[in-house]
Amino acid sequence: MRLRKTGITILGWILLLLGVAAIILPGPGLLLLLLGLVVLSQEYEWAERRVEPVKKKAFDVARQGVSSYPRIAGSALMAAALVAAGVLWGLDPPIPIVGPLGPRLPFSGWTTGSSIIVSGLIAMALLVYSIKRFRAEAVRE
Numbered sequence: 001m002r003l004r005k006t007g008i009t010i011l012g013w014i015l016l017l018l019g020v021a022a023i024i025l026p027g028p029g030l031l032l033l034l035l036g037l038v039v040l041s042q043e044y045e046w047a048e049r050r051v052e053p054v055k056k057k058a059f060d061v062a063r064q065g066v067s068s069y070p071r072i073a074g075s076a077l078m079a080a081a082l083v084a085a086g087v088l089w090g091l092d093p094p095i096p097i098v099g100p101l102g103p104r105l106p107f108s109g110w111t112t113g114s115s116i117i118v119s120g121l122i123a124m125a126l127l128v129y130s131i132k133r134f135r136a137e138a139v140r141e
Helices: 002-024 029-040 045-065 069-091 110-140
Strands: none
Touching: 002 029, 029 045, 045 069, 045 110, 069 110
């Protein structure tokens, strides 16, 4: 019982922290925040009270993101750019020295590159989900 609560707490807080980071960095921030709150809501009432407002906000943002074709195209382009940047980071090509950068990309290699690629693929999957789930509602509004 105690081990379960500890595991849920640790997993929930990790997801919440990743969500906060993903709001700033590329990634599905609101989705990770929501997932962290859902996990924590199994053990904590304060988290349960916050699930619905975060879910509403996440769905509103998703609906707005597919409300027009330029937004959809922009999101798809940015997701593809993330995948391309991940491949570039993984290949670690030499770059010109510009200020503190160069002759290599910071934190280069496939560890960083693959995490950027995964972020881009998640963004693409969420875009497809948002189109299927919210596009009709967004057009009506």
